[in-house]
Amino acid sequence: MNSPRFAPAGLLLRHGGHRVVFDGGPGAGPPVRPEAWLVTDEHAELRSELRRMAAGDGLVAHAGDLDLDGGGAGGPGRAGLPVSVRACPVVHTSHSAYGYRIECGGLLAVWAPEFKDFPEWAAGADLLFADASSWNRPIRFRGGAGGHASVHQVGAEAVRHGVRRVVYAHIGRPCIRAMDAGLTPEVGEWGREGRTYTLRPRPGEGPGD
16 A cells, blocks of 8 residues: 555456446546446555545445446456355455455456455455465564465465466555565465456356456
């Protein structure tokens, strides 16, 4: 959230005519007006800024579920399939925090930019946006109130849980130092601001959007 190099971690989901924002913050607002603004932590340090940004679009930034049909205002999606968005709890801090399961046509993307323990409900994800606050050692909050998993932990757990692709979206200072040293994760890849990630069916499976 307070990176010396990157804007706050955020995701824009596009499906047919639908646009939904996850997290973000100053410098990481949506390029188009979304229909919903979902957050992983309603008590995060950027909560005031997020509330103002969402209010500017006539929305309330909140944690919750969402169902999208296969079309939306912009016309039918490529496959006309509905999308299910579900807030799922993560172990991160002393108050409630969440990640999101985004499912469409048998494909699963997970937005979970902050967690101490790898979320079991992310198993089998086709695409996981994950925590990268730390490089090789976990971060533990004072008093045992939570923390952040390291990239090494996330990669190993992603393999164990059958995740197809890992993108590190919440990149902290230890990982920035690793990047500057030319290091890359053994599993997964660094997220890139402005990049589009598209869910595609596994070989031999039907079309998805």
